[in-house]
Amino acid sequence: MKRLLILLLMIFAAPAFAQDTMPPAPYAYRQLDNPAQEEKAQALMETLRCLKCQSQSIADSDAPMAGDMRSQVRERIAAGEDPEAIRAWLVERYGDYVSYAPRVTALTWPLFILPVVLLVLASLLLSRRFRRGGTE
């Protein structure tokens, strides 16, 4: 019971604290109170590139810019925006480079054809091998 009380106190106290110090990126190191929303935000953040780092997502970086972007993502999720809409907004702002989930474009289509090509190649290879093998 006491534990629950502390927890509740902390949950309700947090926004009040945040207001009197109000850093520029309030949600850089703070989770959303709604677990479902936080999970959504986390999933999105893990697929966005920290532009100031060498191959890290914004969910894995201490860089100030990553913090700013995390805060942006969380605020927008909290405002009810769709994760993919946020991604699109970031891509528009920073270019395709910011998203670890490549879109299908005139430039990236080979990436998405590849598994199909590999599947065809694999089945060709296997069927040839086994047809020859089967007719001994």
Add this chain to the structure above:
Amino acid sequence: MIAEFGLAALWLAAALAGLQLLAGALGLTRGGAALGAIVRPVAIVQGLLALIAFVALIVLFCQTDLSVKLVAMNSHSAKPLIYKFAGTWGNHEGSMLLWVTVMGLAGSFVALVERRLPEPTMLATLAGQAFVSLGFYAFLLLSSNPFERMPQVPTEGQGLNPLLQDMGLAFHPPTLYVGYVGLSIAFSFAIGALITREVGPAFARAMRPWVLGAWIFLTLGITAGSYWAYYELGWGGWWFWDPVENASLMPWLAATALLHSVSVLAARNALRAWTIMLGVVAFSMSMVGTFLVRSGILTSVHAFAVDPERGSFILVLLAIYIGGALTLFAVRAGSVSEGERFAPVSREGALVFNNVMLSAVLGIVLFGTLYPLVAEAMGAKVSVGPPYFNPMSALFVVPMLLVMAVGPLLRWRRDGFARVRAILVIPALLVVLAAIGVAAWGGIGVLPFIGLTLAGGLAVASLLPLRGRSLRRTPLATWGMVVAHLGVAVALFGMASESAFSVEKLVAARVGDTTAVGPWQITLKRVRPVAGPNWTALEADLDASYDGGKATAVHPQARFFWSPPQPTSESALLTRWNGQLYAVLGEEADDGRWQLRLWWKPFVTMIWFGGLMIGLGGLLALLGRVASDLKRYVARGKIAYRRERQGR
């Protein structure tokens, strides 16, 4: 003095590699048999000289000899000795020297102990090894001399990246390099066999221990690297499909395929050309990885263009070696017949299927890693990351795991599913039960769901080959397979559990505050300054109690290294049998509260336990193979000796 000595040793080693290549090649001709005799000794001395050069560099680093440019640029007198030592390979030149040293020593080792290969194949193999070494010696001596002196001796060195000042670094790169470069032996064997056209079970049995050895180190190196990234980078991620990680994964995928196909070749004299091809591909992937990591191309294609010398050098080496080997393969593969036939449902059939699946995953990883470079060259920057790699590789990994569960139960040549169907009921039932259980838990992504359901069934299935056997008389190699396959199931479970059940908590805590993370209660006791040899830090005293139990103290630190100046966070880990608590201390807010990042990661350690088990399985198989080879060798020696005596 030591620097010049090291440099001289390196030049000598390079010269001997040239001699080794020449003598090996001439030894294959009709008139040059006498020259062939010197190839083994030359190979041994060449490796030793490279080792001497490497030891010289280690000594320079341990002494912090600042007149040597590399030491001045990458070391600092105040660094702890262990990191001075490990810092030897924490930079471009040093790691390339480690590369050629391992390559040279691998050649020495082969020259010293390999007695089963026919002599011409042996000569061609050692010549091939020398040919590859020669290129990397040239690279080192002409564009990355580690022993270069400074025109003026600086008063202090510039220090080593603090992220690399960690015990993980001391052992991860050498382990990985032994694996990476150890694959050069498989490559040279393949080249040797292509030149002499001697591909058969005897060749496979000779090649197998070398492949196994390199593969064990590669497995352990990747496992260690993943754990290092997990605890050192401070965010609890263990795999990010980062190009550097992919560079180590690609040779592993190829080597895993090679390992299995070489076993088919040894047992059944089948898959000849395919095995040779994989031998070429595996080490080619090592070289591609080296190129990616060492050329600077990963940061940007443009960074590559700014300092193109090193990158272009390695690129030319790649073109020569990979292009050359593939050309040789294309020319000769036709004359190496595929060998024995087999039915689709058979041990070989399952192995071939998984070989193809592994190759497909390799294709995905290679393409996905290189594509951003291609795109950037065409003028657009794109990123390819986990959202691409995870589902695309799962497409091939899932069928592979299913076949892996069945394959070891099948007979060689020809079998029917009917025979194994009854045995597979238990694992299949487990998969179904797990699926129901996990679905009832709810809120789990597709991939973790598949992982969790498969892992249990796979674990049981991997033990099935032991069924009905006398455990004491089961060959070591079989134990090796069982342990390694079980390791795959264990690692898979860890991965799926981590991504499905991890709990994250970011809090701003005052001293005295308690936070709940999953089953844990974490209390911030105090934050105090501490100092190390080349850093100062703020250390938090946290009391962590699991499920209301006794509190354990954990101490995450926010470190500040002053040479070079860089903050790092030293995470604190608390390991239980069922997972790890991961705590990181962040910054202090204006109002006196401290940022804490806390994670509870159920069964995350299984990822690396699984990795270790895979490596251990390899080791058991290696021991089993070597022991039985030795036994055969000794028995054959006895027979020969007896015949000789009777002849007299």
